Amino acid sequence: xxxxxxxxxxxTDDPAMVLRGLRRYYPGTKALDWHDDTSxxxxxxxxxxxxxxxxxxxxxxxxxIAGLSPxxxxxxxxxxxxxxxxxxxxxxxxxxxxxxxxxxxxxxxTVAENFxxxxxxxxxxxxxxxxxxxxxxxxxxxxxxAPHISPRTRAGSLCLExxxxxxxxxxxHFKPSVLLVDEMxxxxxxxxxxxxFNALRRLRDDGVAIVYISHYLEEIHRxxxxxxxxxxxxxxxTLPARTDTNTLTRxxxxxxxxxxLYRTDRTxxxxxxxxxxxxxxxxxxxxxxxxxxxxxxxxLGIGGLVGCGSQELARTLxxxxxxxxxxxxxxxxxFAPAGPREAIRRGVAYVPPDRDREGVIxxxxxxxxxxxxxLRQRSRLGLYPGRSDTGISTRMxxxxxxxxxxxxxxxxxxSGGNRQKIVIAKWLVDPPKVLILxxxxxxxxxxAKSEIYTLxxxxxxxxxxxxxxxxxxxxxxGMSDRILVLRRGAMTYEAHREDQPTEELLxxxxx
Amino acid sequence: xxxxxxxxxxxxxxxxxxxxxxxxxxPTGPRRLTGMSRALPLAGxxxxxxxxxIAAGDRFMTVNNWANLVQQASVVAIIGFGLxxxxxxxxxxxxxxSVAAFSGMVAAMTAGDHGSFTGIVTGLAVGAAxxxxxxxxxxxxxxxSFIVTLGMLSVARGLTIVVSDSRSEPVSGALAGMGVAPGIxxxxxxxxxxxxxxxxxxxxGRYTRSIGGEERVSALSGVPVxxxxxxxxxVSGLLAGLGGVVLGGQLGIATAQAATGFELSAIAAVVxxxxxxxxxxxxxxxxxxxxxxxVVLNNGLVILGVAPEIQQVIQGAILVLAVFVALDxxxxxxxx
Numbered sequence: 001x002x003x004x005x006x007x008x009x010x011x012t013d014d015p016a017m018v019l020r021g022l023r024r025y026y027p028g029t030k031a032l033d034w035h036d037d038t039s040x041x042x043x044x045x046x047x048x049x050x051x052x053x054x055x056x057x058x059x060x061x062x063x064x065i066a067g068l069s070p071x072x073x074x075x076x077x078x079x080x081x082x083x084x085x086x087x088x089x090x091x092x093x094x095x096x097x098x099x100x101x102x103x104x105x106x107x108x109x110t111v112a113e114n115f116x117x118x119x120x121x122x123x124x125x126x127x128x129x130x131x132x133x134x135x136x137x138x139x140x141x142x143x144x145x146a147p148h149i150s151p152r153t154r155a156g157s158l159c160l161e162x163x164x165x166x167x168x169x170x171x172x173h174f175k176p177s178v179l180l181v182d183e184m185x186x187x188x189x190x191x192x193x194x195x196x197f198n199a200l201r202r203l204r205d206d207g208v209a210i211v212y213i214s215h216y217l218e219e220i221h222r223x224x225x226x227x228x229x230x231x232x233x234x235x236x237x238t239l240p241a242r243t244d245t246n247t248l249t250r251x252x253x254x255x256x257x258x259x260x261l262y263r264t265d266r267t268x269x270x271x272x273x274x275x276x277x278x279x280x281x282x283x284x285x286x287x288x289x290x291x292x293x294x295x296x297x298x299x300l301g302i303g304g305l306v307g308c309g310s311q312e313l314a315r316t317l318x319x320x321x322x323x324x325x326x327x328x329x330x331x332x333x334x335f336a337p338a339g340p341r342e343a344i345r346r347g348v349a350y351v352p353p354d355r356d357r358e359g360v361i362x363x364x365x366x367x368x369x370x371x372x373x374x375l376r377q378r379s380r381l382g383l384y385p386g387r388s389d390t391g392i393s394t395r396m397x398x399x400x401x402x403x404x405x406x407x408x409x410x411x412x413x414x415s416g417g418n419r420q421k422i423v424i425a426k427w428l429v430d431p432p433k434v435l436i437l438x439x440x441x442x443x444x445x446x447x448a449k450s451e452i453y454t455l456x457x458x459x460x461x462x463x464x465x466x467x468x469x470x471x472x473x474x475x476x477x478g479m480s481d482r483i484l485v486l487r488r489g490a491m492t493y494e495a496h497r498e499d500q501p502t503e504e505l506l507x508x509x510x511x
Numbered sequence: 512x513x514x515x516x517x518x519x520x521x522x523x524x525x526x527x528x529x530x531x532x533x534x535x536x537x538p539t540g541p542r543r544l545t546g547m548s549r550a551l552p553l554a555g556x557x558x559x560x561x562x563x564x565i566a567a568g569d570r571f572m573t574v575n576n577w578a579n580l581v582q583q584a585s586v587v588a589i590i591g592f593g594l595x596x597x598x599x600x601x602x603x604x605x606x607x608x609s610v611a612a613f614s615g616m617v618a619a620m621t622a623g624d625h626g627s628f629t630g631i632v633t634g635l636a637v638g639a640a641x642x643x644x645x646x647x648x649x650x651x652x653x654x655x656s657f658i659v660t661l662g663m664l665s666v667a668r669g670l671t672i673v674v675s676d677s678r679s680e681p682v683s684g685a686l687a688g689m690g691v692a693p694g695i696x697x698x699x700x701x702x703x704x705x706x707x708x709x710x711x712x713x714x715x716g717r718y719t720r721s722i723g724g725e726e727r728v729s730a731l732s733g734v735p736v737x738x739x740x741x742x743x744x745x746v747s748g749l750l751a752g753l754g755g756v757v758l759g760g761q762l763g764i765a766t767a768q769a770a771t772g773f774e775l776s777a778i779a780a781v782v783x784x785x786x787x788x789x790x791x792x793x794x795x796x797x798x799x800x801x802x803x804x805x806v807v808l809n810n811g812l813v814i815l816g817v818a819p820e821i822q823q824v825i826q827g828a829i830l831v832l833a834v835f836v837a838l839d840x841x842x843x844x845x846x847x
Contacts, residue, residue, distance in 0.1 A: 358727050372733075
């Protein structure tokens with residue numbers, strides 16, 4: 001392959017892309033929020049890394065370039081021409097290909113059929129697709145990056161890693177001038193990661209501009225030429241990729257913490273009796289050899305990047321997943337829950353990260369949502385008269401200041417913050433001994449946030465052992481007595497409140 | 512892209528939060544609509560009755576005609592009560608018509624040899640057993656309910672022919688009494704009370720609603736999801752069995768072709784009553800209203816002398832119209 005096989009106009013000096021003043025707002029959030037005079041240039045023949053914390057706007061930026069989501073403001077140029085894709089298809093026609101974080105193949109179709117989807121024929125004569133030639137053409141395309149995959153295989157029967165490689169091969173096959181690759185290393189093992197890097201390097205040498213998102217600095221160092229750091233939807237700085245780790249980490253964090261939002265004390269609460277002990281817990285492909293102890297009244301934070309295994313760990317502790325090895329113990333007895341029911345019975349509660357799909361039932365009344373986990377305790381032989389229902393739910397609504405029209409209102413009408421309070425309320429009807437909170441304040445306004453923080457402190461003071469998983473560093477640092485950091489499924493660090501750990505320190509152990 | 516997609520549902524809330532704070536008690540549009548659509552089926556039934564009373568009150572508003580109406584509605588209503596549980600749990604039971612025929616046949620045959628009481632009990636047990644099979648296949652073995660119960664629709668019908676050897680079985684004695692006044696009213700009343708209490712006064716009823724609302728949330732809240740789903744199918748089968756027994760009494764004979772197509776009437780009754788097929792909401796009395804809408808609609812059309820084929824056209828149109836008016840589409844992204 002040579003440089004002029006890609007779609008670039010030979011002889012012009014325009015960079016692959018110039019992005020100016022990009023903004024992308026969702027109701028209530030500014031996923032991308034550049035200043036008007038901010039611009040980012042993506043050069044041809046370079047691998048351009050994007051680096052940033054969870055929620056920094058990396059994926060949103062890629063989505064905007066790939067035509068997945070429209071811009072609220074700003075402009076883009078592609079090879080010197082104005083570029084405003086209104087769909088992925090339009091973006092592809094202009095020579096911009098994207099490999100998403102989520103699986104992008106239809107599992108019921110073969111690899112070759114997936115190549116054809118929405119892209120026009122790979123091999124055709126007079127508008128008729130030639131199946132034999134298509135298979136051959138796709139086979140050739142796979143040869144470069146994943147020769148072990150047959151074009152006739154059904155995509156669904158491939159392992160996750162191979163599916164990603166097929167997506168990459170597909171994107172490369174259509175000779176893009178810009179290739180966007182979103183966080184692939186989380187699902188690729190070592191050997192396939194090597195295949196990926198080699199492919200990216202070859203493309204780069206052919207003059208393709210590549211934008212590569214990674215959570216891991218070592219990858220940025222290995223494959224990228226340039227790196228841009230993003231934070232809270234804004235551009236921080238663009239630097240050579242060989243910039244040292246410390247500088248990059250410092251740029252990723254370092255915001256002002258609204259100290260009043262969180263705990264004000266700096267003393268670490270060592271806690272009382274042991275509430276939860278985890279020893280050598282391992283779940284294949286998720287986390288390994290996790291050991292810690294959580295005491296009554298203690299807030300233990302767990303931090304890590306998306307995919308670090310913390311979510312699976314939390315679900316295991318709640319009985320929603322089963323560990324392959326290791327053991328869990330509650331206050332005094334071993335604990336191997338067969339399911340959430342048993343965990344609940346033993347006094348473990350779980351506030352999941354996906355509020356609307358795992359936390360509340362949007363169309364069921366607030367009362368029924370709040371009472372769901374404790375119905376059985378208040379029933380006699382399965383009969384449930386519900387006499388105490390209104391009392392309990394009203395008490396919860398008042399205690400947690402859930403803003404609604406009444407207990408019969410449905411969460412569908414409520415804001416994220418109030419929905420989250422319902423999820424917490426349902427676990428407080430019968431107060432748990434261990435409360436697992438995963439991103440308890442994600443996407444909710446500052447007022448509700450601070451109310452939830454106050455509530456968490458109140459519960460801890462009352463002796464509840466709290467496990468706080470969070471993607472937000474300020475939250476972890478502001479609330480936890482101790483913080484465990486997970487990186488690729490392994491515990492890499494334990495920070496103590498009294499040592500006053502910094503965001504930089506935590507991030508350096510995550511990436 | 513996870514980030515992006517996450518952020519849209521997240522902060523849809525923030526805006527409404529401010530709204531809520533500003534005007535804490537002002538009823539917003541969608542809320543009023545929900546309240547209205549809840550009363551729509553009843554309003555529709557009352558509207559129908561008023562129209563027919565004006566158009567042909569002398570023949571429509573008579574004690575005899577109403578006694579007739581209740582008896583006509585009862586089989587579909589009884590079957591519909593059971594189906595309501597499955598639908599609220601978010602599944603579907605297409606087998607109720609065949610299960611009714613199977614149970615009716617077994618009841619009639621058993622009653623002939625062992626007396627009516629044994630016959631009734633056996634009939635109900637057969638219905639419940641069919642429901643158990645549906646439930647286990649759907650909930651434990653994870654075959655979609657549409658497929659499982661479509662299969663059962665065929666299996667139960669076939670078994671009815673096998674056990675009866677294609678012969679009709681006359682129904683007499685107390686079993687026949689189940690199909691005429693006062694037995695039919697007692698059966699309808701008992702079915703309603705049992706279903707109503709199960710739905711509204713037990714943990715099972717609450718769990719059924721929560722599963723239909725969101726299965727994953729329910730499981731994470733400690734609801735025994737699989738067990739409750741099996742139980743919903745058992746209730747559906749049991750009440751389909753009762754419907755079949757009552758039908759046999761009503762017709763005075765159990766045939767292999769009995770209750771053909773009743774699954775569709777029962778689904779129509781559930782939906783017309785305002786219980787959406789998406790599950791999570793609805794109630795037993797809704798289905799009662801739905802069953803009466805069907806029967807009253809028919810009865811009036813007959814009285815008004817509308818041709819049978821036109822009656823079918825009107826019934827179908829009303830069903831679609833009812834869902835069109837009542838459905839809250841704001842919640843549903845994809846209609847299948």
